[in-house]
Amino acid sequence: MIAVERRLGRATRAATDRPAGAIGPGSAGLAVTRYYRFAAPPEAMQLESGARLGPITLAYETYGELAPDGGNAILALHALSGDAHAAGWSVDPDAPSAVDGVGADEKGISARGGLGWWDGMIGPGKAFDTTRYFVICSNVIGSCRGSTGPASRDPSTGRPYGSAFPLVTVADMVVAQRELLRHLGIERLLAVAGGSLGGNQALQWAAAFPEMVLGCIPIATCARLSAQGIAFNEIGRQAIMADPHWRGGDYYDGPAPEQGLAIARMVGHVTYLSQTSMEAKFGRRLRGKVGYSYDYSAEFEVESYLRHQGHSFVGRFDANSYLVISRAIDYFDLGAQLGGGSLERAFRGVPASFLVMSFSSDWLYPPHQSREIVAALEGNGVDVHYRNLRSSYGHDAFLLEEGRQTRLIRPFLRRLRERTRKRAFPSVAIGSPDVSS
Amino acid sequence: MIAVERRLGRATRAATDRPAGAIGPGSAGLAVTRYYRFAAPPEAMQLESGARLGPITLAYETYGELAPDGGNAILALHALSGDAHAAGWSVDPDAPSAVDGVGADEKGISARGGLGWWDGMIGPGKAFDTTRYFVICSNVIGSCRGSTGPASRDPSTGRPYGSAFPLVTVADMVVAQRELLRHLGIERLLAVAGGSLGGNQALQWAAAFPEMVLGCIPIATCARLSAQGIAFNEIGRQAIMADPHWRGGDYYDGPAPEQGLAIARMVGHVTYLSQTSMEAKFGRRLRGKVGYSYDYSAEFEVESYLRHQGHSFVGRFDANSYLVISRAIDYFDLGAQLGGGSLERAFRGVPASFLVMSFSSDWLYPPHQSREIVAALEGNGVDVHYRNLRSSYGHDAFLLEEGRQTRLIRPFLRRLRERTRKRAFPSVAIGSPDVSS
Numbered sequence: 036m037i038a039v040e041r042r043l044g045r046a047t048r049a050a051t052d053r054p055a056g057a058i059g060p061g062s063a064g065l066a067v068t069r070y071y072r073f074a075a076p077p078e079a080m081q082l083e084s085g086a087r088l089g090p091i092t093l094a095y096e097t098y099g100e101l102a103p104d105g106g107n108a109i110l111a112l113h114a115l116s117g118d119a120h121a122a123g124w125s126v127d128p129d130a131p132s133a134v135d136g137v138g139a140d141e142k143g144i145s146a147r148g149g150l151g152w153w154d155g156m157i158g159p160g161k162a163f164d165t166t167r168y169f170v171i172c173s174n175v176i177g178s179c180r181g182s183t184g185p186a187s188r189d190p191s192t193g194r195p196y197g198s199a200f201p202l203v204t205v206a207d208m209v210v211a212q213r214e215l216l217r218h219l220g221i222e223r224l225l226a227v228a229g230g231s232l233g234g235n236q237a238l239q240w241a242a243a244f245p246e247m248v249l250g251c252i253p254i255a256t257c258a259r260l261s262a263q264g265i266a267f268n269e270i271g272r273q274a275i276m277a278d279p280h281w282r283g284g285d286y287y288d289g290p291a292p293e294q295g296l297a298i299a300r301m302v303g304h305v306t307y308l309s310q311t312s313m314e315a316k317f318g319r320r321l322r323g324k325v326g327y328s329y330d331y332s333a334e335f336e337v338e339s340y341l342r343h344q345g346h347s348f349v350g351r352f353d354a355n356s357y358l359v360i361s362r363a364i365d366y367f368d369l370g371a372q373l374g375g376g377s378l379e380r381a382f383r384g385v386p387a388s389f390l391v392m393s394f395s396s397d398w399l400y401p402p403h404q405s406r407e408i409v410a411a412l413e414g415n416g417v418d419v420h421y422r423n424l425r426s427s428y429g430h431d432a433f434l435l436e437e438g439r440q441t442r443l444i445r446p447f448l449r450r451l452r453e454r455t456r457k458r459a460f461p462s463v464a465i466g467s468p469d470v471s472s
Numbered sequence: 473m474i475a476v477e478r479r480l481g482r483a484t485r486a487a488t489d490r491p492a493g494a495i496g497p498g499s500a501g502l503a504v505t506r507y508y509r510f511a512a513p514p515e516a517m518q519l520e521s522g523a524r525l526g527p528i529t530l531a532y533e534t535y536g537e538l539a540p541d542g543g544n545a546i547l548a549l550h551a552l553s554g555d556a557h558a559a560g561w562s563v564d565p566d567a568p569s570a571v572d573g574v575g576a577d578e579k580g581i582s583a584r585g586g587l588g589w590w591d592g593m594i595g596p597g598k599a600f601d602t603t604r605y606f607v608i609c610s611n612v613i614g615s616c617r618g619s620t621g622p623a624s625r626d627p628s629t630g631r632p633y634g635s636a637f638p639l640v641t642v643a644d645m646v647v648a649q650r651e652l653l654r655h656l657g658i659e660r661l662l663a664v665a666g667g668s669l670g671g672n673q674a675l676q677w678a679a680a681f682p683e684m685v686l687g688c689i690p691i692a693t694c695a696r697l698s699a700q701g702i703a704f705n706e707i708g709r710q711a712i713m714a715d716p717h718w719r720g721g722d723y724y725d726g727p728a729p730e731q732g733l734a735i736a737r738m739v740g741h742v743t744y745l746s747q748t749s750m751e752a753k754f755g756r757r758l759r760g761k762v763g764y765s766y767d768y769s770a771e772f773e774v775e776s777y778l779r780h781q782g783h784s785f786v787g788r789f790d791a792n793s794y795l796v797i798s799r800a801i802d803y804f805d806l807g808a809q810l811g812g813g814s815l816e817r818a819f820r821g822v823p824a825s826f827l828v829m830s831f832s833s834d835w836l837y838p839p840h841q842s843r844e845i846v847a848a849l850e851g852n853g854v855d856v857h858y859r860n861l862r863s864s865y866g867h868d869a870f871l872l873e874e875g876r877q878t879r880l881i882r883p884f885l886r887r888l889r890e891r892t893r894k895r896a897f898p899s900v901a902i903g904s905p906d907v908s909s
Contacts (some may be wrong), residue, residue: 086765202766232868262750262774266742270735270777272768274783277731279716294714298707302739310838313699319805327803329521329639331709331795335802337699338706345710358768365772366764368756398835401747 037471063123063158063165068181070094072213076108086201093215094119094174094181098157099165104211106455108221109163111153111172112229112236115360116352118180121172122157125149131351138201162441173215175208177359185355198284202359205367209239211317225451230433235367241387250451254392255433257404258378259368265401267306268361271299275354284355296354297345304344309396309429378411389419390447500535500560500595500602505618507531508652530612530652531556531618536602538608543892545658546600548590548609548881549673550665552797553789555617558609559594562586568788592874599878610652612645614796622792623724625851635721639796642804646676662888665689667870672804678824679810687888691829692870694841695815696805704743705798708736712791721792733791741781746833746866789879815848826856827884831869
């Protein structure tokens with residue numbers, strides 16, 4: 036453990052000249068993204084599809100210190116376009132911020148500057164209090180944000196994978212993260228937590244590796260995506276694949292399919308907001324004029340906003356990763372994968388406590404999908420707390436409603452931590468990894 | 473009137489060899505689309521934008537007979553992708569049907585065969601009973617379905633308008649339709665009726681030409697589109713304009729921007745359906761297989777459905793018309809246009825009776841937008857009946873919930889018709905048209 040602490044400590048955070056004033060007392064500080072490489076052939080990881088992937092790099096960050104008893108580790112998991120940089124400020128002041136959209140606007144966050152995507156939730160005194168907990172945020176495989184994905188070098192050709200990158204699932208993402216935890220010496224997690232795809236991963240963690248998870252906090256998520264959700268993902272993919280620069284996925288030696296990716300992002304953004312919040316923020320306001328110009332320029336504020344979101348996204352994301360990760364979201368169906376078609380069966384014997392949260396105006400992952408999870412957990416007698424929080428922010432609320440989530444998460448984590456302190460935190464032998472020769 | 477009746481009578485309907493069995497007793501029969509041409513330069517029509525357009529052709533169809541007192545004329549108005557062919561069967565058995573999507577599937581309507589888009593509502597014994605009423609359906613300017621639009625020949629160049637086609641508004645569409653009615657000898661309308669954009673037109677008719685409209689039936693519509701509605705329209709437009717075949721709108725001498733248009737249609741389709749109806753119809757069902765194939769093929773039924781809808785749409789619609797008409801939908805704001813910012817003021821002095829309908833699961837034109845219309849009408853003491861019909865069909869319900877709309881529309885029309893019979897139907901002089909030299 037000591038070795039881990041040293042490796043992950045705050046020492047390196049001074050290696051920057053970011054002005055001290057930028058980092059307040061509630062900040063996780065300057066954050067360094069680290070990289071763990073594993074599954075090098077012939078030890079490549081077997082994916083759910085049957086394909087093999089290796090070597091694999093996972094980008095991750097950590098905040099806080101691992102307790103001597105190892106009982107305070109929390110894994111934070113990100114959504115479609117997120118990354119390992121969840122909290123604090125990147126050491127690179129020009130790094131993109133994964134916080135964008137309404138959330139960024141309302142907090143005055145600029146597209147560059149490197150603020151972590153869940154900074155409002157992770158830091159000293161915050162929901163995931165880094166003075167108490169050791170928080171790890173792991174990127175997912177398939178991503179373009181430092182982990183192995185379609186833009187990575189395919190060792191069999193020496194060129195980027197492109198179309199040769201195998202599709203991955205949420206289960207694959209979680210298996211890879213388990214390898215990272217093993218590397219970090221973490222045998223058990225006080226909690227897994229995340230919103231949206233991060234919530235999918237949290238559920239997968241709790242159900243697939245029950246011996247490793249004490250608490251699970253799935254937020255604004257589902258056990259399986261709706262037909263409408265698949266439809267919107269498919270529209271985004273069609274927009275990317277229709278871009279002539281996509282070239283079947285093998286575009287890394289030329290221009291990227293930026294227009295297609297921008298359109299996919301525009302679709303995503305609309306589904307992340309609620310009608311109410313769009314009406315409040317934009318309404319029918321025209322952009323700097325009183326009358327129509329009768330053309331296809333961005334006349335309405337909402338058009339200008341969406342175009343801006345689409346075009347700024349292409350600067351920090353890869354179209355093939357968007358395809359891969361959106362497909363993993365479509366595929367996720369916990370009941371089908373682990374319960375033979377029954378979500379209740381998928382949770383059978385799961386010992387973790389759950390804190391499930393949804394948001395009243397989230398129409399992409401509507402509250403009834405969270406209630407479906409809660410019912411399946413209750414069917415197994417699992418300890419589960421559920422709150423549908425009233426919010427007008429839509430799906431993005433898991434990034435914005437910090438205060439209200441904090442008031443639920445903080446006592447939930449404290450209770451869990453007390454439990455680990457009362458009885459000696461049991462050291463569980465981790466089974467053989469899914470990395471085979 | 474007699475001349476009009478002869479011109480529009482059923483005589484020409486025999487000029488086809490469609491099997492008689494295809495046309496049941498409730499059918500409006502074989503329908504012929506007719507074309508009225510007007511506003512030839514120097515009499516070109518001045519548009520709301522200030523641009524001039526002419527000559528203008530409007531495609532239209534009529535069903536039933538105009539009564540000797542002229543008091544039974546009803547104008548039916550179509551949505552974004554509709555056309556003049558509202559009822560009965562086209563004389564061309566290969567004509568595309570504008571009925572598609574869930575509605576077509578559930579009724580067993582094929583993409584070809586020429587069934588009118590509101591055939592369930594217009595015909596002998598139907599809501600708009602063609603044994604009682606003379607129903608006119610007019611296409612809109614900007615369309616590609618027989619009326620003057622971007623694909624039409626620009627008389628100043630001899631080539632298709634393309635990028636030179638001026639943007640039109642709902643007000644322009646209605647002014648052009650007024651010219652058609654004048655040509656048909658119709659001085660007054662018993663009712664104007666339509667869903668979605670058709671409802672926008674109906675509202676515009678009642679407010680802009682109050683002396684011509686006795687009854688108004690706006691369905692699943694709004695007085696001004698929401699920010700979310702504009703956003704989805706904008707995404708569709710971006711998809712079209714990103715297609716390299718679009719070429720700024722001047723593509724008529726080459727391949728059409730079919731991929732972009734297909735994506736725009738996919739976006740539209742998702743917004744026309746409800747989450748509930750998508751879940752019931754598709755859920756997460758895979759297409760003819762039990763497991764994932766781990767690729768980007770149409771694995772889920774809902775993907776296959778959307779792709780099919782997108783690709784069949786490009787066979788009957790022009791991308792530039794999609795741009796023009798979707799922009800007209802964005803621009804429509806009755807309160808801003810006729811009420812100085814107040815919808816209530818826009819309806820001041822409107823004598824028509826209103827039957828307003830919305831659908832509980834319509835999230836594109838949600839019920840509160842209809843209630844906004846109703847409140848503005850009530851503020852003027854207008855005779856208004858409002859019903860929010862429970863339906864799971866989403867926005868498409870105005871094409872599908874025939875029985876429930878019929879039960880409201882039929883007595884509404886009968887009352888109006890009785891009114892016109894009790895007092896002699898007043899002949900109102902039609903003011904000078906907005907066609908100037």
